[in-house]
Amino acid sequence: MASVEIREARKAFGAVEVLHGVNVSIEDGQFVVLVGPSGCGKSTLLRMIAGLENITSGEIIIGNRVVNKLPPKARDVAMVFQNYALYPHMTVADNMAFSMKLKKAPKKEIDDRVQRAAAILGLEPLLGRYPRQLSGGQRQRVAMGRAIVRDPQVFLFDEPLSNLDAKLRVQMRTEIKELHQRLKTTTVYVTHDQIEAMTMADKIVVMHDGIVEQIGSPLELYDRPANLFVAGFIGSPAMNFFNGRIAMNGKAAFETTGGVELPLPGRPANASGQPAIYGVRPEHFTLSDDGAPGEVVVVEPTGSEIQVFAKIGGQDVTAVFRERHNFKPGDKIRLKPDPRLVHLFDAPTGKRLNT
């Protein structure tokens, strides 16, 4: 086990720079998720930690060693790939033992470790099988077993669940988290799925276009997104945004471009008439007589909650209710955002305004 420190890491492919100076520090035993849309550089960063891509500038430190120039095998990391990358011509046991065999470990020790890893993951009955004889979830587990056997300082996961079906994905998510709680090995996990990031991480690193947008615990990111990108990326259904400006008349309120007035918890200093973006999460709407008038467009009951798609001042809005309101398309409703839970962002920069 070890801490991982990434300092000002940059990566360029030819003339194109894809990572523009990334700083992340990961404590020993932490589960850190790198999340972001496709092409944000999260996989590249992971591959740089693994040693599969070289580092254009900056430093990556695992434990106390700068690993920039070390080959992958000297870094003592284990990686689980998206397509599992199991060796098709080897049995499950051989797949798991491969790295130990390369190290020329004694046979007894190899067997012990493979058995232990197989027991942790429930793979004992499958040890003699070949990867082609396994289901997707089993392959995934073997890939993790192969990492566990090595007892590395850091586990690296590269979108390990995206090849599984939805139900299995949820199950494996829990399994990976449980595994981490048991082994307490430092883990870096890459995904584009914010639900995976929220449910699994001790710490989330949100990346976008080669820079880190925000680092924090899942609930910090949810409650206090540092900018517009994080606010829109974290949370499902996504946060509603209204363009407009802070009210001129001295009231703690926000005027949308559609002419609707929305409440603010307090008034930012010297902000009269400042253009801004007002964000509110779908579950932070309540029905109230003094709310903003809207019209229901579509209602989607999921059983545990109801998602309502409505229009307020000509803009699409999503609201989620735990109560079973009986809305119909065309109904007039009044939605009021909870002023304590709204987010205000600067319009040109996208930075958070309220504290």
Add this chain to the structure above:
Amino acid sequence: MTDILHKTSPSVVAAADHSEGMSYLESLPRRLITLYLPLSVILLVLLFPFYWMALTSIKPDDQLLDMDKVNPFWTTAPTLKHFYTLLFQTNYPLWLWNTMFVAIGATILSIIASVLAAYAIVRLRFRGANWVGGAIFLAYLVPPSILFIPLSTVVFQYGLFDSPFALILTYPTILIPFSTWLLMGYFKTIPYELEECALIDGASRWQIMTRIVLPLAVPGLISAFIFCFTLCWNEFIYALTFLSTTSHKTVPVAIVNEFVDGDIYRWGSLMAGALAGSLPLVILYAFFVEHYVSAMTGAVKE
């Protein structure tokens, strides 16, 4: 009632079935025209030479050229005389051995070179890898009939003339380009992640090749082997040029030399020699045909 049912049910089935568009080809008369007839024509064209070869090798001499008194497509008095001549009155077993030695030697040499070249071009990402790949392909386009004159000078200079090594060392000029391309295609189908995973697991480049890539490329290796072996086995022009002593010759050259006296062709022995000479190849193909096909069509396994 049942009649009506029988009449309606096929159309109902056809309407429900999305593959209906091609199903009209399923009826027997249609299959006869579209499938069995063309197949049998191709089969006939392909197999007739073999039949003719086998037939000629067992015909007695007096029936070989006689088109009037006996049916040319059949023989009334089969004989093994030609095989007897071949095996016991000539050096045929030695020629077979020479051919085998040369073919295996040249093939192994070519495969080793091709594996290293193909792997380097496909996976090492060095500067100019694509250019090298293209250059190797260009080498394949140079016909052997142009190369054999300069090569014969080289062979003489190294004192290899009339030795099997003259062939073992020159055949790779034809074999390496093709098998390199075949193996490049095959190596590309092996997922890159497997190698990266092995790299993290602690394998060196050499271990990745011997323990991951080569075991997975076995079908490709087999087809490269069959291809090279067949080409060596049948090769004529280099063998004719670089060998002179009868006992050093390979089968294709030797039987032509031995059984053609001026303008007299001893067809029976020629065909017996050709038949016996093609048997090892037939056996080779029969064993590995599945691998051969899968490699040629670029099948990916996992």
